[in-house]
Amino acid sequence: xxxxxxxxxxxxxxxxxxxxxxxxxxxxxxxxxxxxxxxxxxxxxxxxxxxxxxxxxxxxxxxxxxxxxxxxxxxxxxxxxxxxxxxxxxxxxxxxxxxxxxxxxxxxxxx
Amino acid sequence: xxxxxxxxxxxxxxxxxxxxxxxxxxxxxxxxxxxxxxxxxxxxxxxxxxxxxxxxxxxxxxxxxxxxxxxxxxxxxxxxxxxxxxxxxxxxxxxxxxxxxxxxxxxxxxxxxxxxxxxxxxxxxxxxxxxxxxxxxx
Numbered sequence: 001x002x003x004x005x006x007x008x009x010x011x012x013x014x015x016x017x018x019x020x021x022x023x024x025x026x027x028x029x030x031x032x033x034x035x036x037x038x039x040x041x042x043x044x045x046x047x048x049x050x051x052x053x054x055x056x057x058x059x060x061x062x063x064x065x066x067x068x069x070x071x072x073x074x075x076x077x078x079x080x081x082x083x084x085x086x087x088x089x090x091x092x093x094x095x096x097x098x099x100x101x102x103x104x105x106x107x108x109x110x111x
Numbered sequence: 112x113x114x115x116x117x118x119x120x121x122x123x124x125x126x127x128x129x130x131x132x133x134x135x136x137x138x139x140x141x142x143x144x145x146x147x148x149x150x151x152x153x154x155x156x157x158x159x160x161x162x163x164x165x166x167x168x169x170x171x172x173x174x175x176x177x178x179x180x181x182x183x184x185x186x187x188x189x190x191x192x193x194x195x196x197x198x199x200x201x202x203x204x205x206x207x208x209x210x211x212x213x214x215x216x217x218x219x220x221x222x223x224x225x226x227x228x229x230x231x232x233x234x235x236x237x238x239x240x241x242x243x244x245x246x247x248x249x
Contacts, residue, residue: 019128019131021124054127055160055220062214091226092223
C-alpha cells in the first residue's frame, strides 16, 4: 500500500494504492490521524488505485467518519471506487454512510 | 479432486499478501471467474486475519497451513492453525444497517467471510482449528 496526501484549501485529498489489509491498515490510520490532529476533518479518499480492502481497512474508515462528523466539523467522502471495492462497501453496509463521487475533482468540489 | 498443494505461512500480517497471491493463483487455475476470485481473496484474508488475531492472539505465534482443492463442483480452501479453539457462535453478529454512531468495529470480518463464500465449516480436533471454505463454480 502507498499513501499520498495533498492539502487543499477546503479539504485534504488522500490517494491510496494497493492493498489495505491488517498489515497496512495501521499505516492508513496513522496518515489520517496526522490530518485530523491538525484540525482538518474534510477528507477525500481517492480509491481508484485500491486493489483490495479488508474489514481491517473498513474499521479505519468507519472510525474516521465518526471522528470527522463529530460536531458537524467535517466528513470523509470517496472518489473513484472500482466495482470490486464497491461490492465490499455494499456487503459491509457502508454505502449509506459515505458520499461516493465518480471522480476526485467532483469530490474535492463538494467541500 | 485435483491439485492439493499445501503452503505454510508464518502467522503474521505481512503473510496476508503472500497467502492472497497463492490462493488467487490456484483459484484462477481452477477456473473461477474474476469476481469469484475476488470473493475468495476477501474471505481468505478475513479468515487468516482472524487466525492471527484471535486463534494465536497476535503475530509471530504460529503458522497457517493453507491447502487448496479443485473439483468440477467448486474450489475449496482449507486453513489450519494450532491456536486456541475457535467458536463461531461466540462472534457477535454485526448490524450492517445501523447508523454511523452505532457501528461496532468487530464481528464484521467474520460476517463478510460468510457472505463471500458458499460454504464455511469450522472444526477443531487434535489441537488444530480447521476452516474449510468453498466457492461453487458458476
